[in-house]
Amino acid sequence: MNVEINGPQVLGYLFGNPNLPITETMRNAWIVMVFILFLCIFLTRRMEKIPKGKQAFAEKAVIMIDNLVDSTMGPGCRAFSPYIATLLMSSLFGSLATLFWMRPVTADLNTTLGWALITFFLITFNKIKYGGLGGYLKGFLEPVFVMAPLNVLSEVATPVSMSFRHFGNMAGGLVISTLMMGALEVLSNAVLGFLPVPLLQIGIPGVLSLYFDCFTACMQAFIFSMLTMAYVGDARSSG
Amino acid sequence: MPDVFQSFVYINWWNILVTMCNTLITFAIIKKFLFKPVRKMLAAREEEVQAMYGNAEKAQTEAEQMRSEYTERLAKAKEEAAEIVGSATRRATVRSEEILKESSQQAAAMMKKAESTIEQERKKAMNELKDEVASLSVMIASKVVERDIKDADHERFIEEFIDKVG
Numbered sequence: 001m002n003v004e005i006n007g008p009q010v011l012g013y014l015f016g017n018p019n020l021p022i023t024e025t026m027r028n029a030w031i032v033m034v035f036i037l038f039l040c041i042f043l044t045r046r047m048e049k050i051p052k053g054k055q056a057f058a059e060k061a062v063i064m065i066d067n068l069v070d071s072t073m074g075p076g077c078r079a080f081s082p083y084i085a086t087l088l089m090s091s092l093f094g095s096l097a098t099l100f101w102m103r104p105v106t107a108d109l110n111t112t113l114g115w116a117l118i119t120f121f122l123i124t125f126n127k128i129k130y131g132g133l134g135g136y137l138k139g140f141l142e143p144v145f146v147m148a149p150l151n152v153l154s155e156v157a158t159p160v161s162m163s164f165r166h167f168g169n170m171a172g173g174l175v176i177s178t179l180m181m182g183a184l185e186v187l188s189n190a191v192l193g194f195l196p197v198p199l200l201q202i203g204i205p206g207v208l209s210l211y212f213d214c215f216t217a218c219m220q221a222f223i224f225s226m227l228t229m230a231y232v233g234d235a236r237s238s239g
Numbered sequence: 240m241p242d243v244f245q246s247f248v249y250i251n252w253w254n255i256l257v258t259m260c261n262t263l264i265t266f267a268i269i270k271k272f273l274f275k276p277v278r279k280m281l282a283a284r285e286e287e288v289q290a291m292y293g294n295a296e297k298a299q300t301e302a303e304q305m306r307s308e309y310t311e312r313l314a315k316a317k318e319e320a321a322e323i324v325g326s327a328t329r330r331a332t333v334r335s336e337e338i339l340k341e342s343s344q345q346a347a348a349m350m351k352k353a354e355s356t357i358e359q360e361r362k363k364a365m366n367e368l369k370d371e372v373a374s375l376s377v378m379i380a381s382k383v384v385e386r387d388i389k390d391a392d393h394e395r396f397i398e399e400f401i402d403k404v405g
Contacts, residue, residue, distance in 0.1 A: 006244035020253055023245060029261050036265055040272035047280045049287065055280075062277040082270040090265055109248055114258030171247070 003182035005175055008108050025108040032093045032105055039089075061085075072226065073233030080232065083122075087115060087225045095170055095217030099209075106220070107174045112166040116159035119228045123158065126235035162227055166220045173212030180205055373397045 011027060014020035043058035051059055062081070065088070069081045094105030105111050128136045140151040181201060188198035245251070377393045 005247060007247045007249055008245050010243040010245060021245070021251075023254065025254070026257055026261075029258070033261060033265050033268070037268050037272065040269060044273060044276040047276055049280075049284060051280075058273065058277050059281065062274060062281075082274045083266055085269050085273065086262060086266045089269065090262065108254070110251055110254035111258045113250065114255045115262060117255065118259060118262060167248075 024103050028102045029105045072229040084225050088221050091221035098213050104170050107170040109167045112163040116163035120159040123231045123235045169216050169220050
């Protein structure tokens with residue numbers, strides 16, 4: 001039998017231009033965005049002074065993210081809260097999309113790299129804003145000037161490591177799940193070949209999915225947001 | 240058209256650009272539809288709580304003020320009552336003294352009157368006694384002397400005698 005593990009499927013081309021493909025990842029990302037939009041509208045609809053049910057949940061979430069931002073980045077950084085919430089929700093729902101027969105949005109390097117580049121931009125912007133351009137450039141010569149290449153490398157490594165960590169975890173889960181499905185089909189045919197369906201494919205992948213999809217999705221969303229907060233907070237206090 | 244796939248690990252600036260745009264749009268959505276209303280609600284609630292605390296504080300100070308006012312008034316009322324009682328007592332004392340004095344005066348007057356009446360009675364009785372004694376003496380004397388003496392002369396003599404004796 002053949003097990004194929006592909007990148008995201010190309011669904012079409014924008015303006016028929018082969019350089020502008022519309023991929024499965026993009027479509028799933030848009031679905032996730034629409035889901036987030038409806039979730040936000042649903043959670044904050046008909047708000048009352050005395051919160052209950054969904055409103056209490058929304059308030060709890062906002063307060064939690066605010067507290068997280070406060071404790072990681074220091075006070076006065078609440079403007080970053082929506083961005084952190086964006087990362088958390090996009091990453092979490094983008095990864096959990098796999099539970100709804102969609103290719104996870106985060107199992108595409110371009111997605112995680114895009115986020116990491118935004119974070120990288122925020123880091124650099126805040127370093128220059130709070131330390132000045134001179135301070136930023138001088139930071140590469142610390143502690144001695146011969147370290148400059150290494151400092152540049154570590155600066156560049158930040159978005160690379162962040163994006164590859166997230167992508168690797170999700171893609172790894174995808175690969176393992178696919179391999180598992182193939183292996184179970186083979187095993188099922190060998191052991192229970194008389195049955196019309198590969199019986200062993202039922203249930204067992206679900207257990208693995210608990211770790212590779214659910215747990216990893218939550219973990220990576222949290223790690224990515226925490227790293228963003230830590231790096232940007234560090235950049236703000238570097239001046 | 241056969242299914243076309245991108246490579247599993249693949250960097251394409253177009254894809255990254257789309258991701259960034261998606262992220263920015265999601266950021267706008269979350270900011271506008273989640274954070275803005277929730278923060279507004281939290282702020283409104285905080286404001287309300289602040290207002291409630293302010294009102295409570297105001298009410299408390301008012302109550303405190305009223306309490307001190309009432310305490311003051313109560314003390315004043317007690318003082319007044321004490322004054323009233325005191326003045327009443329004083330007045331009663333004065334009045335009772337007056338009454339006592341009056342009654343003692345009355346008693347004294349009555350005593351005097353009684354004494355004068357007694358004196359009069361005594362005098363009257365004395366006079367009667369004198370008369371009686373005189374007439375008796377005349378009778379006894381006339382019996383003794385057996386002489387026809389004019390009653391009138393004798394009576395005069397005896398009266399003179401009694402007057403001299405006392």
